Amino acid sequence: MLYEKGFKKPFKEIRSRLRISFVAIARECIGNHIRKQLLRSSTSTVAYYRAASVGQTKKCFIAKLSIAIGECDESLFWIEFLADENLLQPKGYEAVYKEAK
Incomplete structure (x- = not known):
């Protein structure tokens, strides 16, 4: 499983750092x-x-990975929006933004 082979930890770390950052966003x-x-x-x-990592076909893997990339890009958009609006x-957000980019 690709997810288990080396990408699980970085993705979980990004998720955890973002969760911590949510607390700081204006309420x-x-x-x-x-x-x-x-x-x-x-x-x-x-x-x-x-x-994507458990996709049974190459086509399924590519489709799911493409969606993951789009979601990551959307996360970058929201981080940029937060930064632009102070x-x-x-x-x-700087560390997680650099890693996600």
């Missing part, structure tokens, strides 16, 4: 919306990657 209407979007896209990245301090 206002827009902050709540972005928090939910970022949580959804970041956890979907891991879920689709895991699904809703999260750089120490809350």
Whole structure:
């Protein structure tokens, strides 16, 4: 299983660091919306990657991995949005942003 062979730990670490960063996001209407979007896209990245690793065909693997990449890109979008709107301090997202990029 590809997920178990070396990518499990990095993906789980990213997910954990993002979860910690959620606490720092402003608790206002827009902050709540972005928090939910970022949580959804970041956890979907891991879920689709895991699904790809157990895909029974090459076509299935590629399809699931493509979705995982899209979800990861969406997470990057929300992190950039938080940064641009000054809703999260750089120490809350810089490390995970660099790793996800």
